[in-house]
Amino acid sequence: MGLDFDCAMDRCVELARTASRAGNYALGSLVLADGAILAETGSSLVGADNDPSAHPEMTAIRRAACARRSRYLTGAYLVTTLEPCPMCTSVAIWAKMAGIVFGATQQDAKNWSTEHPDELFTWRQIEIRARDVVAAGTPALEVHEGIRRDECRALFALNKSPAV
Numbered sequence: 318m319g320l321d322f323d324c325a326m327d328r329c330v331e332l333a334r335t336a337s338r339a340g341n342y343a344l345g346s347l348v349l350a351d352g353a354i355l356a357e358t359g360s361s362l363v364g365a366d367n368d369p370s371a372h373p374e375m376t377a378i379r380r381a382a383c384a385r386r387s388r389y390l391t392g393a394y395l396v397t398t399l400e401p402c403p404m405c406t407s408v409a410i411w412a413k414m415a416g417i418v419f420g421a422t423q424q425d426a427k428n429w430s431t432e433h434p435d436e437l438f439t440w441r442q443i444e445i446r447a448r449d450v451v452a453a454g455t456p457a458l459e460v461h462e463g464i465r466r467d468e469c470r471a472l473f474a475l476n477k478s479p480a481v
């Protein structure tokens with residue numbers, strides 16, 4: 318028996334904590350296929366290749382496609398701690414994935430920023446919901462939100478320093 322969404326999200330939270338300890342955003346993502354992890358990563362934007370598109374969702378999808386030797390990840394799910402941005406959601410659509418699974422929502426991140434104006438960290442966003450991007454694309458991906466939401470929201474507090 319393979320991993321379910323809850324267990325996969327537990328792993329994402331672990332990846333996010335590890336990324337945070339390394340000075341990165343506390344975000345974690347993986348690609349789940351047939352109950353197994355095809356690829357996974359925490360955020361690695363800080364100090365990496367100066368690549369603004371290197372969101373963990375993008376990196377996980379790229380690695381999964383590489384592992385599968387196909388640009389299509391049919392039947393696979395993108396699992397990620399925070400609602401993916403329009404760019405990453407679009408890539409999941411281009412990859413013909415089965416669905417997107419996330420914990421905290423864009424609004425959760427926005428609320429956290431508002432409640433903690435003293436923090437140097439800000440959650441800059443492109444305010445288009447993942448489900449709206451999905452609704453505009455083909456194929457129609459499943460969208461599962463709120464998986465381990467409390468654990469994912471708790472990750473926001475780990476971002477204490479400004480992003481480089």
Ligand SMILES: [Zn+2]
Pocket residue numbers: 372374375401402403404405406
């Ligand atoms: Zn993104």
